[in-house]
Each structure stands twice: as structure tokens, then as C-alpha cells.
Amino acid sequence: MSAVIEVDGLVKDFGSTRALDGLDLTVEQGQVHGFLGPNGSGKSTTIRVLLGLIKASGGSARLFGQDPWKNAVTLHRRLAYVPGDVNLWPNLTGGETIDMLGSLRGGLDPKRRQDLIDRFELDLTKKASTYSKGNRQKVALIAALATDAELFIFDEPTSGLDPLKEAVFQECVKEITGEGHTILLSSHILGQVEHLADTLTIINSGKTVESGSIEDLRRLSHETSDPNQPASLEQLFLQVYEPK
Amino acid sequence: MSRPTASPASGSPFTGTGDALRFALKRDRLLLPLCVLGLIGWVGLYVASYSGLYGTQADLNSLYQSVTGNPALVAMVGPTDGLRSLGGATAWETLPVVSVISAIFAMFVVVRHTRAEEEDGRSELLLAAGSGRLATLTATVVITAGALLLAAVGWYVVFLATGYEADSSLLLVAAILGVGLVFTGTTAICVQVTAKARTARGLVGIVIGLAYFLRALGDTGPDALAWLSPLGWAEKTKPFYDDQWWPLILPVGTTILTVAFALWLLERRDIGSGLIQPRPGPARAHPSLLHPLGFSLRVQRGSIIGWTYLLFVYGFAIGAVGNNIEGILESSTSLTAAFASASDNIVDSYFASIFTVLALMASGFAIGGVLRPHSEETHDRAALLMAGPLGKVRWALGHVLIAYVASAMMMALLGLGLGLGLGVVTGDFGELGTLVASGFAQAPAIWLTASLAVLLFGISSRASGAAWGLLVAFVVVWSIASFGDLPDWIVDLSPFSHIPAVPAVPLDATPLWIMTALSAVFTTAGMLLWRRRDLL
Ligand SMILES: Nc1ncnc2c1ncn2[C@@H]1O[C@H](COP(=O)(O)OP(=O)(O)O)[C@@H](O)[C@H]1O
Ligand SMILES: [Mg+2]
Numbered sequence: 218m219s220a221v222i223e224v225d226g227l228v229k230d231f232g233s234t235r236a237l238d239g240l241d242l243t244v245e246q247g248q249v250h251g252f253l254g255p256n257g258s259g260k261s262t263t264i265r266v267l268l269g270l271i272k273a274s275g276g277s278a279r280l281f282g283q284d285p286w287k288n289a290v291t292l293h294r295r296l297a298y299v300p301g302d303v304n305l306w307p308n309l310t311g312g313e314t315i316d317m318l319g320s321l322r323g324g325l326d327p328k329r330r331q332d333l334i335d336r337f338e339l340d341l342t343k344k345a346s347t348y349s350k351g352n353r354q355k356v357a358l359i360a361a362l363a364t365d366a367e368l369f370i371f372d373e374p375t376s377g378l379d380p381l382k383e384a385v386f387q388e389c390v391k392e393i394t395g396e397g398h399t400i401l402l403s404s405h406i407l408g409q410v411e412h413l414a415d416t417l418t419i420i421n422s423g424k425t426v427e428s429g430s431i432e433d434l435r436r437l438s439h440e441t442s443d444p445n446q447p448a449s450l451e452q453l454f455l456q457v458y459e460p461k
Numbered sequence: 462m463s464r465p466t467a468s469p470a471s472g473s474p475f476t477g478t479g480d481a482l483r484f485a486l487k488r489d490r491l492l493l494p495l496c497v498l499g500l501i502g503w504v505g506l507y508v509a510s511y512s513g514l515y516g517t518q519a520d521l522n523s524l525y526q527s528v529t530g531n532p533a534l535v536a537m538v539g540p541t542d543g544l545r546s547l548g549g550a551t552a553w554e555t556l557p558v559v560s561v562i563s564a565i566f567a568m569f570v571v572v573r574h575t576r577a578e579e580e581d582g583r584s585e586l587l588l589a590a591g592s593g594r595l596a597t598l599t600a601t602v603v604i605t606a607g608a609l610l611l612a613a614v615g616w617y618v619v620f621l622a623t624g625y626e627a628d629s630s631l632l633l634v635a636a637i638l639g640v641g642l643v644f645t646g647t648t649a650i651c652v653q654v655t656a657k658a659r660t661a662r663g664l665v666g667i668v669i670g671l672a673y674f675l676r677a678l679g680d681t682g683p684d685a686l687a688w689l690s691p692l693g694w695a696e697k698t699k700p701f702y703d704d705q706w707w708p709l710i711l712p713v714g715t716t717i718l719t720v721a722f723a724l725w726l727l728e729r730r731d732i733g734s735g736l737i738q739p740r741p742g743p744a745r746a747h748p749s750l751l752h753p754l755g756f757s758l759r760v761q762r763g764s765i766i767g768w769t770y771l772l773f774v775y776g777f778a779i780g781a782v783g784n785n786i787e788g789i790l791e792s793s794t795s796l797t798a799a800f801a802s803a804s805d806n807i808v809d810s811y812f813a814s815i816f817t818v819l820a821l822m823a824s825g826f827a828i829g830g831v832l833r834p835h836s837e838e839t840h841d842r843a844a845l846l847m848a849g850p851l852g853k854v855r856w857a858l859g860h861v862l863i864a865y866v867a868s869a870m871m872m873a874l875l876g877l878g879l880g881l882g883l884g885v886v887t888g889d890f891g892e893l894g895t896l897v898a899s900g901f902a903q904a905p906a907i908w909l910t911a912s913l914a915v916l917l918f919g920i921s922s923r924a925s926g927a928a929w930g931l932l933v934a935f936v937v938v939w940s941i942a943s944f945g946d947l948p949d950w951i952v953d954l955s956p957f958s959h960i961p962a963v964p965a966v967p968l969d970a971t972p973l974w975i976m977t978a979l980s981a982v983f984t985t986a987g988m989l990l991w992r993r994r995d996l997l
Contacts, residue, residue: 300844300845302841324751
């Protein structure tokens with residue numbers, strides 16, 4: 218059985234700047250995969266290639282074994298995406314936006330929609346132009362989480378949420394993983410990744426630095442640092458990026 | 462409007478104006494000089510073409526004979542009293558159009574640096590960094606006024622270098638500058654009222670249209686109406702034949718008052734929102750929103766309704782006045798073929814030129830419409846849709862087709878408005894069908910212009926904006942060709958030169974079919990390129 222996401226030596230150039238420089242990423246069916254890296258390391262670019270929004274300059278990216286650039290429309294039926302910086306149509310209300318985005322995937326489950334709205338406490342009747350960043354993110358999150366996608370791609374999805382709603386998001390992710398969905402979670406919040414992810418890929422400057430299960434990676438950093446203390450992701454993270 | 466005198470520590474609302482000024486100038490270091498040069502070069506072209514056309518007093522006399530008292534021209538351009546001298550003729554033809562363009566220029570610059578920045582959330586950064594809340598608006602007004610002033614100096618130099626009389630030239634450029642400044646202040650107010658840059662531009666556009674309309678009504682009817690319009694004030698300076706300096710008090714005073722009022726409003730409103738707060742809306746989507754095309758239509762709805770309404774009302778008003786023209790013309794012998802070159806019916810010729818002007822305007826709508834995917838892309842909304850199972854081409858083409866259909870519809874409705882206006886006054890609705898068809902016949906030129914925008918959009922997101930430059934070029938070609946002298950091959954480059962002058966001449970559909978086919982080709986090419994390029 219092939220992996221849900223298979224990225225191999227991916228290269229992406231924007232003019233003369235190389236955003237991705239041979240990046241590898243593998244996500245298996247049913248995994249919650251953390252995708253970590255400093256700002257500008259290439260997380261969003263990787264995700265945009267996976268979504269077929271931009272074309273790879275080199276290497277390969279496969280989604281459910283298919284080329285995301287060529288088969289974008291069919292692949293998109295199987296996934297839901299939440300960007301980190303959600304921009305909405307200023308004249309539409311939150312409720313209208315959720316329904317419109319949901320309709321692209323053939324409609325949302327009404328019970329699930331209502332449940333998510335209650336938990337995220339979103340006022341649906343407000344125009345998007347009056348929403349804060351956090352509320353715009355809630356709209357995209359509800360529209361994605363209320364679908365029955367096989368794969369969820371989250372690109373720093375909670376950067377505008379308060380801690381309470383951040384906890385709601387984590388709950389929701391736990392629920393859907395229980396149902397066998399696959400999740401790619403790009404994040405800058407180590408605690409969130411540590412809490413949710415089974416496996417992890419750490420990238421820097423468009424290249425994969427570390428990859429494996431969280432336990433393996435902990436052990437790895439264990440060996441290289443103080444053997445008596447269980448390593449945290451933070452230590453691991455600092456260790457990877459420590460300028461040497 | 463002056464530089465802040467308070468020290469930064471005092472936390473004056475003007476703190477940081479200097480920084481805002483430098484920031485905005487840096488951002489527009491290319492665009493602004495190019496626009497100013499374009500404004501100067503355009504007037505230069507005008508002036509050069511007149512000196513050739515009306516080089517002798519005999520030429521001028523014949524121009525005077527041909528246009529004097531023609532109410533259609535008076536309504537479109539202004540009173541013809543000063544046409545006996547080259548300066549007067551030049552002022553007659555340049556002052557109205559350059560004034561309107563200056564107003565539009567001021568509108569774009571002010572909105573770009575104030576409301577558009579705020580809408581995109583960038584002004585919050587400046588405010589958080591300790592900048593005063595009036596700093597950006599103050600800097601923007603200074604920059605806009607400065608750019609207009611530079612253009613005015615350039616025009617003055619052009620006139621002097623061509624040998625025009627110095628005092629009158631100064632008055633002419635000052636009058637145009639006055640219009641630009643008034644609309645700088647007007648735009649400064651409009652950007653306080655609404656939270657969206659697009660709506661703010663629409664508001665200013667309505668005010669400019671109103672000013673033009675009042676001036677036209679005043680010049681052909683009760684004089685007092687022209688005095689209500691900034692364009693009327695400019696005209697009342699009567700450069701080159703009755704130099705009147707005192708009307709300049711009006712734009713100066715209005716500019717100061719409007720800018721002060723805008724600053725006053727800005728101090729009292731919340732950042733990020735307008736004075737008019739959006740009302741709550743439905744919690745569930747209307748079924749029409751649940752289809753991609755229905756959703757795209759909703760995105761374009763506001764501008765479609767606004768433009769259609771404007772064109773219809775404008776058509777109705779012109780139609781009603783058109784009859785009046787006929788009445789006056791029947792008793793007038795001073796009219797010659799200059800205006801009615803292609804037809805016996807002067808009213809139909811007048812309507813034909815109205816159709817061309819408004820088709821050029823409606824192209825502004827069409828370009829905006831077909832470039833919606835581009836604006837969705839730059840506002841980072843497109844990815845949310847394109848990550849769903851919605852094909853890139855299907856989505857973008859939907860927007861393009863909506864814009865094509867809507868622009869044809871609004872031109873037909875313009876014709877309907879003309880016919881109804883004419884009919885209500887004359888009681889004869891016989892021309893209704895012809896006028897609707899004449900309006901519709903403009904559509905291929907609009908489509909062709911818009912399809913070039915689609916092609917540019919397909920090439921790259923950054924290239925898309927060049928479509929506006931293209932439209933400006935077509936406007937310039939039209940405006941110079943209708944009064945002055947341009948080589949045929951340049952005139953032929955504009956699609957609007959190829960639409961038959963209906964209803965004054967019989968409709969020859971051949972050029973319309975050719976342009977429609979070309980539009981289809983460019984649209985297809987644009988879509989193919991779009992499918993192959995990265996989303997921004
Ligand atoms: N459209 C683009 N044009 C040019 N450079 C880009 C573009 N998108 C991303 N980049 C560059 O690619 C690099 C990776 O960016 P990104 O994928 O957004 O990083 P991350 O999401 O990890 O913060 C950055 O250096 C960024 O400046
Ligand atoms: Mg990112």
C-alpha cells in the first residue's frame with residue numbers, strides 16, 4: 218500500500234530563489250504527521266505543491282499515488298485544507314462562507330457543522346470584513362472539519378486562535394484521527410505537534426533535516442544530549458537548528 | 462496638511478507623517494513618476510496636434526463656425542465662447558478631459574495608500590509601531606497634491622514651450638490642478654466612509670460623474686448648476702479669453718475643508734472599519750451561492766448593479782436632453798459637418814459618440830470583472846477555492862463570462878435608457894430598438910479589450926495590471942482622435958475605432974464578428990496559460 222503523501226527530492230524555485238531544495242516527506246494512511254520548520258523554511262510551499270496550486274521545479278510529489286498538478290480536481294475531492302492566513306470574501310457572512318466552501322465538496326454534514334460552530338463559538342451572521350484573524354480561521358476550520366475528507370492538510374491552522382479554541386482544535390483533530398483520517402499538520406507550536414502527532418518531519422531551508430516517529434526522534438536527541446532526561450521536542454528543535 | 466511640529470514623544474496624531482511619506486514614496490518610486498510623466502506627455506500630444514490642426518486663424522474660424530453653440534458639444538465638453546484663439550481652443554478641449562483624468566488619478570493614489578492599506582491590515586502595523594493615526598492620510602494627501610502639482614508644472618512648461626500666453630496657461634493648469642486637489646480631499650472623505658477600497662473608489666466615481674453631469678446640465682441650462690460642480694469651477698476661469706482668477710478660491714477652499722473634514726472623521730472612527738458599519742447577514746447561504754458560478758456572480762454582483770444603474774440613468778438623462786438638442790439645431794444654421802460628418806441626423810451622431818465614451822467606461826467594469834480571479838489571487842482567497850475540487854479554468858472562465866455578459870447587457874440597457882429618455886420627451890419610442898442594438902453593438906470592443914486583460918492574467922499575475930494601461934491608451938487614442946490628429950495606424954490599434962458609428966450609420970456587423978472572434982482567441986489563450994501557471 219502506498220503512502221498518502223510521498224514527496225521525494227522536491228525542488229521549487231521562485232525565479233532565482235530556491236524555496237525547496239530536495240525536500241522529502243512521507244505520510245502514511247491514518248497518521249497525524251507533524252511538519253515543523255522555522256519561518257520561511259518551505260512548509261507552505263511544500264503544501265502548495267501538494268495541493269497542485271504551484272508546479273514543482275524538480276523531484277516528485279505524489280498524493281494518493283497521483284500527480285497533484287495534473288489531477289488536482291479529482292484529488293481535491295479527497296482532501297480538506299486550512300491555510301495559516303485565512304482571507305475571506307468581505308461581503309459574505311461566516312455562515313455563507315462555510316456553506317459555500319462546503320458546497321464545493323458536495324455539502325457539509327449539518328449536525329457536524331452545528332456541533333463545530335457551537336464548540337468554536339462563531340457568530341455566523343457577521344460579515345467576514347468584521348471578523349478578526351482568529352474568527353476567519355474558525356470559518357476555514359469549520360468548513361474543513363465538517364467534511365468527510367480522507368486527508369486534512371493544516372498549514373499553521375491556529376496561529377490566530379486563543380488558547381481555549383486552540384484546545385478545541387486539538388480535540389477535533391483527535392476525534393477525526395480516531396476515525397482513520399490522515400492529517401498533515403504544519404505548525405510552529407511544538408506543544409501542539411507533540412500532543413497530536415505520531416510522526417514528524419523537521420525541515421530547514423527547503424531540506425528535510427529529521428524525520429521519523431516522535432518516539433524515535435526523542436530517543437535520537439536523548440542519545441546526543443543528557444541520557445538521564447527524556448528529551449522534549451523543544452530540545453530537539455533547538456538542537457537541529459543550533460548554529461554550529 | 463503641514464508637517465507635524467509636535468515631537469514624537471508627545472504622541473500627536475500626526476507623529477510619523479515623515480516616515481509614512483518616505484514609505485509611500487518608496488513604494489511608488491516607479492509608478493508615481495510614470496503616471497506624472499504620462500499625464501504630462503498626454504497633454505503634450507494634445508498641444509502638438511492642435512498646433513498643426515489649428516495653426517492659422519482661418520482654421521480656428523472654421524472650428525468656431527462648426528462647433529459654436531452646438532449644445533451637444535457644449536454638454537459633452539463645455540461652452541464654446543473661447544474658440545477664436547488657439548489658446549481658447551486648446552483650453553476648451555483639454556480642460557474638461559484632463560480635469561476628469563486628474564480627479565481619477567487623485568482617487569487611485571489616495572485610495573491605494575489609505576483604505577487599501579488598511580483593508581489589507583498593513584496600516585495596523587504602522588499604528589502599532591507608534592505612528593499617529595492621522596500620519597498616513599496626511600502623507601497621502603501631501604504625496605497626491607505633490608504629484609498633481611508636478612504634473613501641473615509639466616503642463617505649464619509644455620504650454621510655454623509651445624508659445625502659449627504665459628498668464629492664461631498658468632490659469633489653465635491651475636484650474637485643472639484645482640479639480641485634482643478637490644478630488645484628493647473628496648477621496649480622503651470617501652475612504653473614511655466605507656471599509657473597502659473598491660467601494661471607496663466607486664463612491665468617488667459617482668461624485669466625479671455627478672460633477673460632470675451638473676456641469677453639463679449647467680452649461681446647457683440653468684447656469685447655477687455648473688457652479689455646484691468642481692468641473693464647472695474650472696471651466697468658469699475661462700482661460701485664454703476672459704481670464705478669471707477668482708473662481709480658483711472655490712477649489713482651494715473646498716480642498717482645505719474636505720481634507721480637514723476627512724482628518725476629523727479619521728480621528729473619530731475605528732481603524733479597519735468605515736463609518737458605515739456592515740450589517741449582520743444570513744447565517745445560512747442562499748442556494749445560489751452553493752454553485753461556483755452563482756458564487757462568482759455574487760462576488761461581482763455589486764459592481765454589476767452599480768455600473769448598470771449608472772449607465773442606464775446616464776443614458777436616460779442624455780436621451781432626454783438629446784431631444785432638446787434637436788429642437789435647437791433645427792433653428793440653427795451655424796452647424797456644419799464637423800460633428801455630423803457621417804450622417805444627416807446630428808442627434809444620432811451625438812448618440813454615437815456617447816456610445817463610444819460609455820463603452821470605454823464600461824470597459825473599466827469589464828476589465829475589473831475579468832480580473833476578479835486576479836484580485837482573488839492577490840488577496841489570497843483563490844487558494845481556498847482552488848484547494849477544493851473546482852478546476853482553475855472553470856472558476857476563472859466563470860468570472861470572465863459573467864463580465865462579458867454583464868458588459869453587453871449594460872450597454873444594451875444604456876441604449877434602452879437613451880431610447881426611453883428620448884421617448885418620454887418626444888412621445889416617440891420608434892428609435893428604441895435601434896438604440897438598444899447600437900448599445901449592444903459596442904460589446905465586441907469591450908470584450909476585445911477585456912480579453913486582452915485575460916491574456917495578461919494568464920501570462921502572470923503581475924502582468925494583469927497592465928490591462929489598465931491598455932484601457933488608458935485606448936481612451937487617449939479616442940480623445941485625441943476625436944479632436945486632433947493621429948496617424949491612422951495608431952487610431953486603428955484601438956478596438957473602439959472599429960465599431961461603426963451606430964445609430965448614425967447603418968450597422969455593418971463584419972468588424973463586430975472579427976472582434977468577437979479575436980476576443981474568443983485571446984480568452985482561450987489566456988485560460989490555457991492560466992492553467993499552466995502557478996497560483997500566486
Ligand atoms: N510566490 C513566491 N515567490 C517568491 N518566493 C516565495 C514565494 N513563496 C514562498 N517564497 C519563498 O520561499 C521560502 C519558503 O516560504 P514558505 O514555504 O512560505 O515558508 P514557511 O511556510 O515554512 O514559513 C521563503 O524564503 C519565501 O520567501
Ligand atoms: Mg507558511
